[in-house]
Amino acid sequence: MESPVSNAVLASYLIGLREGLEGTLVVSILVAYLVKSNRRDALRKVWIGVAVALALAIGFGAILSYVNAELLSGANQELFEAVTSVVAVGFVTWMIFWMRRTARRLKGDLTGKLEEALQLGTFAVVLVGFLTVAREGLETALLFFSAAQGATNAGPLLGLLGGVLTAVLLGYLIYRAAVRINLSRFFTWTGVLLVLVAAGILKYGVHGFQEAGVLGGMSHHAFDISSWYDPTAWYAALLTGMFNITAQPSVAETVVWVGYAVVVLTLFLLPGRGHKPAAPATATPREPASSPA
Numbered sequence: 001m002e003s004p005v006s007n008a009v010l011a012s013y014l015i016g017l018r019e020g021l022e023g024t025l026v027v028s029i030l031v032a033y034l035v036k037s038n039r040r041d042a043l044r045k046v047w048i049g050v051a052v053a054l055a056l057a058i059g060f061g062a063i064l065s066y067v068n069a070e071l072l073s074g075a076n077q078e079l080f081e082a083v084t085s086v087v088a089v090g091f092v093t094w095m096i097f098w099m100r101r102t103a104r105r106l107k108g109d110l111t112g113k114l115e116e117a118l119q120l121g122t123f124a125v126v127l128v129g130f131l132t133v134a135r136e137g138l139e140t141a142l143l144f145f146s147a148a149q150g151a152t153n154a155g156p157l158l159g160l161l162g163g164v165l166t167a168v169l170l171g172y173l174i175y176r177a178a179v180r181i182n183l184s185r186f187f188t189w190t191g192v193l194l195v196l197v198a199a200g201i202l203k204y205g206v207h208g209f210q211e212a213g214v215l216g217g218m219s220h221h222a223f224d225i226s227s228w229y230d231p232t233a234w235y236a237a238l239l240t241g242m243f244n245i246t247a248q249p250s251v252a253e254t255v256v257w258v259g260y261a262v263v264v265l266t267l268f269l270l271p272g273r274g275h276k277p278a279a280p281a282t283a284t285p286r287e288p289a290s291s292p293a
Contacts, residue, residue, distance in 0.1 A: 008241045009159035011147045011197045015140060016163020018190045022099065023136035024171030025183075026110060030132060032175065033111045042118060042125050049129025057137025064145045075212045081149050082208025088146035089202045091139050093264060096191045100268065140164075146201045191268055193242075199261040200244025203253045215252060222254035 027050060034042050064084065072080050102109070110132070117124035140160075148156035174181060210218040226247040230236055239245035249257070 008148050009155040010238065011200075011242050012144055012156040012159035013163040013166075014190065014193055014197065014242075015143050015147060016160040016165075017167050018163075018187075018194060019095075019136050019140040019143070020164040020167025021171055021186075023133050024167050025174070026132050026136075027129075028171055028175045029110050030114055030129065033114055039118060045122055045125040046129035049126040049131075050133045052126075053130045053133035053137050056134060057141045060138055061141035061145060064141065068145075068149075078208045078212040079214065081146075082205045082212060082214075084142065085146045085149070085201050085205030085208065088142045089198045089205070089260070092143055092194055092198045092201075095139055096194060096264075096268060099187060100191070143201075146204070147197065149204065188269075192265065195264050195268060196243050196261060198264075199257045200242070202260050203244050203249065203257040206253050206256050207250070210250060210252065217252050218250050220251045221248045222251045224248050 027046075030046055031043065034040060034046065068077060068080055110128075114125070114128050117128045144156070144160050148160075170181065206215065207218075209215040224247065229247040231240065231247065236245075244257070246253075
C-alpha cells in the first residue's frame with residue numbers, strides 16, 4: 001500500500017492533545033473532588049487505576065504494531081490496516097459526539113460514581129480511576145495506529161507524545177487556575193479537525209480494502225493533480241499527513257472522504273437544543289473546571 005500518511009506528525013499531535021486533555025480534565029475532576037471532600041487517602045487508589053489504564057493502552061498499541069509488522073504480510077496486512085482504520089473512525093466519531101452530548105453533566109456523573117466507589121472499598125476506587133482513563137487510552141492507541149500507518153520514522157510517535165504532554169500541562173494549569181481556556185470552543189475546533197483527520201483515515205481504509213482485493217475500482221481515479229501536486233512539498237506533507245489528501249485518489253476513496261466529512265461535520269456543528277455558550281473554563285487549586293465543555 002502506498003504511504004499517504006507517512007508524515008502524520010500534526011495529526012498525531014492533535015490526537016494526543018485532544019484525547020489527552022479529555023483524560024486529564026476527567027482525572028482532575030476526580031482528584032479535586034477527593035481533595036475538597038478531605039479524602040486524600042483515596043488519591044493513591046485513583047492513581048493506581050490511572051497507571052494500570054495507561055499501561056493497558058500502551059500494551060494495546062504495541063500489540064497492534066506487532067501483529068501488523070510481524071505476523072501479517074501482503075493482502076492480510078492490507079486488510080488488517082483497513083479494518084483497524086474503519087474501527088478507529090467509528091471510535092473517534094462516537095467519542096466526538098459523546099463529549100458534545102455529555103460534557104455538561106460529566107462532573108456530576110464522575111463524582112457520583114466516585115462517591116459510590118468510596119463506600120464500596122479500595123477495588124472500586126481503583127476501578128473508577130482505571131475506567132476514567134482506559135477508554136481515552138484505548139481510543140488514542142487505535143486512532144494513532146491508524147493515523148500513523150505507513151510512517152517511516154518516529155515523527156508520528158513524537159507528535160503524539162508532544163500532544164499528550166501539552167494536554168497534561170494545560171490540564172494542570174487549568175486545575176491550578178493558572179490559565180483560562182474556553183473549553184467549549186477548544187473541543188469544537190479540535191472536533192472539526194478530528195473529523196477531517198478521521199475522513200482521511202477512512203479513505204486510507206478504503207484504499208486498504210482495494211489493495212487487499214476486497215473492493216474494486218482502484219484504478220478508477222476521481223481526479224489526477226500529480227502534474228502540479230508535489231508530494232515532497234511542505235503543503236503536500238501537511239495535507240497528506242493531516243487529512244490524507246493525495247494526487248490520484250480513486251473514486252471510492254474520494255466519495256467516502258467527502259461523504260463522511262460533509263455528513264459528520266454537518267451533524268457535529270448543528271446547534272443543540274437549549275445550547276448555551278460555555279464560559280471560559282477556570283479552576284481553583286481545590287476544584288478544576290466543572291466540565292470539558
